[in-house]
Amino acid sequence: MDDLFTVVDWSRWQFALTAMYHWLFVPLTIGLALIVAIMESIYVKTGKVKCLAMTKFWMLLFGINFAIGVATGIILEFEFGTNWSNYSWFVGDIFGAPLAIEGIVAFFMESTFIAVMFFGWKKFSPGFHLAATWLTAAGTALSALWILVANAWMQQPVGMEFDPAQMRNVMSDFVAVVTSGTAVAKFTHTVASAWTLAGVFVIGVSSWWILRRRNVELALDSIKVASWVGGAGILVTLATGDMSAVNVAKYQPMKLAAMEGLYRGSCGQELVGVALLNPDKKAGDDIEDPYLFDISIPYGLSFLANHDFNSFVPGINDLIDGIELTTEGDTIRTVSYAERIARGREAHEALRAYDAAIVAGDEVAKESALANLKVNYPYFGYGYLDSPEEAVPPVGMTFYAFRIMVMAGGYLLLLFVYAFIASYWRPKWLQHKVSCVIAMLSIAIVWICSQAGWITAEVGRQPWVIQDILPTRAAISDIAASSVITTFIMFAVVFTVLLVAEMSIMATQINKYSKEDINKIANS
Amino acid sequence: MTKPNRIVSLPVRIYRFYRDGFRSMTVGRYLWVLILVKLFILFFIFKLFFFPDLLKRDYSTDQERAAAVRMHLMEDQSSPR
Known part of the structure; x- marks a missing residue:
C-alpha cells in the first residue's frame, strides 16, 4: 500500500466522476416526471389536444433522459465492492438496506408504470394512464429517497451500533436512519432542486422553439407549467437549504x-x-x-x-x-481535536484488547474492552488521523462551490419570477431574443448549481466517509492505483460517448418536433 | 356463427401489451439499442473484468471477510501504537 494516497485520490476522482455523471440525469428524470404528470393532469381535465401534444413531447424527452441515465448508478455500487471494500463491509446492512429497497422500488415501480406511460395511451383509460404517470413521478422521487437516506447516514450516522465481532456497524433503529434531520433535509432539498432543474430545462428548450418561431403556443404553455414547478422547486430548495444549514451546524460544524x-x-x-x-x-x-x-x-x-x-x-x-x-x-x-484523536486511538486500543481477550478466552477483559470501546467509539475515526489539521476539509473548493450554488440559486429564483410573470401577463417578453438566449443559457447554470451543491456536500465532509467514524483513506481497498486509473479513463470515455449520444438524440427530437407532429397527435 | 369469446390470461395480456408497445416504438428502438450496449459494457466488461467484489472474491466466509477488514483497519491503516 505504498501508493495509498494515490489510490485514495484516484478512487475519489473516479467516484466523483461517476456520481456527478449519474447526477446529470437523475434530477431531470425526477423533475420532468412531475412536470409531465402535471401536464397530463391538465390534459385529462381540459381534454385539449394541445395539452396532449405538450404532454407527449415532454414525456418523450423524459424517456430519452431516463434511458440514457438508467443503470449509471450501478457503477457506484461496483466501486463500493472494488475500490471501497473496507467501507462496504464496515457499514454493513445500514448502507445495503436502503440501496436494496431502492433497487426493488426502482425496478417494480418505475419499469411497470413507465411502460404504461409510453405504451398504454390507447390501451388504458385516461384516468388509469394518468395514475401511472403520477406513480412514475412518485417512483423516481422514492428511488432518490433511499439513496439519499444512505448518503445522509454517512453524514449523520445514527440508528446503528458497532459490532466488534463482525467488525461492522449493525442497524439498530431503521426509523432513526430514515428520519434523521440530515436525511429529511437532504431528501427534500435534493428533490426540490430536481424540480428546479427540470423547470429551467423546460423553459430553456421552449425558449429555443420561440427563438426559432416554432411551436410557440406549445412553448408558452410549457413555460407556464415549468414556472409553477420550477418556482415551487426553488422556494422549497431555499427553505430546505436553511434546514440543511442548521443540520450541518449541529452535526458537521467543520464543514x-x-x-x-x-x-x-x-x-x-x-x-x-x-x-x-x-x-x-x-x-x-x-x-x-x-x-x-x-x-x-x-x-x-x-x-x-x-x-x-x-x-x-x-x-x-x-x-x-x-x-x-x-x-x-x-x-x-468542548472536545478538542487533539483529544478526539487520543480518544480515537483509545477506541482502537480497546478493539485490539477485545480481540486479544477473545483469543485468550478472558471474559472479564473482553467486557472491559467492550465498555472502553463503546465510550470512545464516537471518535473512532480520529484514531486514524496524525494531526488535528487532517480533519479539515479542502476549504477553497467547499467555499467556492457553496457560493456558486447559492448565487446560481438566487439567479434561478429571479428567472422563475420573470418566467411566471411573463408567461401569464407579458408573453411578448418571452419572445424577445435576449430573453430566449438567457433562458437557454440558464440550462447550463442550473446544472452547474446542482453539481456545485453536491461538491459542497461531499467535499465539505472530508476527510470522513462516515462522519467521525471512518476517514476516506481508511475505507479504501488494497488495490493498485494503476487499475483505478485504467477504469477511470474507461469511464471517462464511455460516459463522454453516452453523453454525446443523449444530447444528440434529444437535440434531434427537439429540433424535429413540428406542427405536423402536433396534428398527428390531434388526429390519432 | 360467432366465435366464442376467449378469456385471455393475464400473463398473455401483459406479454401482448409489451410486445405491441415495443413494436410501435420509434425513437425507443435507438434508445433500447443504446441501453443494451450500455448494460453489456457495464455488466460484461466492467463488472466481470474490472470490478470484482474483492471481499467476496478473496474470502469464502463472513468470518474471513471480517478478519481481513479488521487487519486492514486495525493494523495497516491505524495510527502506530
Whole structure:
C-alpha cells in the first residue's frame, strides 16, 4: 500500500466522476416526471389536444433522459465492492438496506408504470394512464429517497451500533436512519432542486422553439407549467437549504466552517456573501486574514446556523482547539481535536484488547474492552488521523462551490419570477431574443448549481466517509492505483460517448418536433 | 356463427401489451439499442473484468471477510501504537 494516497485520490476522482455523471440525469428524470404528470393532469381535465401534444413531447424527452441515465448508478455500487471494500463491509446492512429497497422500488415501480406511460395511451383509460404517470413521478422521487437516506447516514450516522465481532456497524433503529434531520433535509432539498432543474430545462428548450418561431403556443404553455414547478422547486430548495444549514451546524460544524472560510468564529457571526480566500491561510494559523476581500452580511451566519442572531458559530481553529463562546462571551471548553484523536486511538486500543481477550478466552477483559470501546467509539475515526489539521476539509473548493450554488440559486429564483410573470401577463417578453438566449443559457447554470451543491456536500465532509467514524483513506481497498486509473479513463470515455449520444438524440427530437407532429397527435 | 369469446390470461395480456408497445416504438428502438450496449459494457466488461467484489472474491466466509477488514483497519491503516 505504498501508493495509498494515490489510490485514495484516484478512487475519489473516479467516484466523483461517476456520481456527478449519474447526477446529470437523475434530477431531470425526477423533475420532468412531475412536470409531465402535471401536464397530463391538465390534459385529462381540459381534454385539449394541445395539452396532449405538450404532454407527449415532454414525456418523450423524459424517456430519452431516463434511458440514457438508467443503470449509471450501478457503477457506484461496483466501486463500493472494488475500490471501497473496507467501507462496504464496515457499514454493513445500514448502507445495503436502503440501496436494496431502492433497487426493488426502482425496478417494480418505475419499469411497470413507465411502460404504461409510453405504451398504454390507447390501451388504458385516461384516468388509469394518468395514475401511472403520477406513480412514475412518485417512483423516481422514492428511488432518490433511499439513496439519499444512505448518503445522509454517512453524514449523520445514527440508528446503528458497532459490532466488534463482525467488525461492522449493525442497524439498530431503521426509523432513526430514515428520519434523521440530515436525511429529511437532504431528501427534500435534493428533490426540490430536481424540480428546479427540470423547470429551467423546460423553459430553456421552449425558449429555443420561440427563438426559432416554432411551436410557440406549445412553448408558452410549457413555460407556464415549468414556472409553477420550477418556482415551487426553488422556494422549497431555499427553505430546505436553511434546514440543511442548521443540520450541518449541529452535526458537521467543520464543514460549515469550511463553507464559510471561517477560522475564528464569534457571537453574531457575519455571513460571507462574496469573498476571495487568502491562499496563505492555513488551519491553526491565527495571524493571516482568511480573505483577501469580502462582502459580508452582519449576523447572517449566526442566524443561518442557529436561527439566533447572537449565537456563536465556531471556526476551524475554534473546533480544533475545542473552544465555544456563550452569548455572554464566556468561553466553554468542548472536545478538542487533539483529544478526539487520543480518544480515537483509545477506541482502537480497546478493539485490539477485545480481540486479544477473545483469543485468550478472558471474559472479564473482553467486557472491559467492550465498555472502553463503546465510550470512545464516537471518535473512532480520529484514531486514524496524525494531526488535528487532517480533519479539515479542502476549504477553497467547499467555499467556492457553496457560493456558486447559492448565487446560481438566487439567479434561478429571479428567472422563475420573470418566467411566471411573463408567461401569464407579458408573453411578448418571452419572445424577445435576449430573453430566449438567457433562458437557454440558464440550462447550463442550473446544472452547474446542482453539481456545485453536491461538491459542497461531499467535499465539505472530508476527510470522513462516515462522519467521525471512518476517514476516506481508511475505507479504501488494497488495490493498485494503476487499475483505478485504467477504469477511470474507461469511464471517462464511455460516459463522454453516452453523453454525446443523449444530447444528440434529444437535440434531434427537439429540433424535429413540428406542427405536423402536433396534428398527428390531434388526429390519432 | 360467432366465435366464442376467449378469456385471455393475464400473463398473455401483459406479454401482448409489451410486445405491441415495443413494436410501435420509434425513437425507443435507438434508445433500447443504446441501453443494451450500455448494460453489456457495464455488466460484461466492467463488472466481470474490472470490478470484482474483492471481499467476496478473496474470502469464502463472513468470518474471513471480517478478519481481513479488521487487519486492514486495525493494523495497516491505524495510527502506530
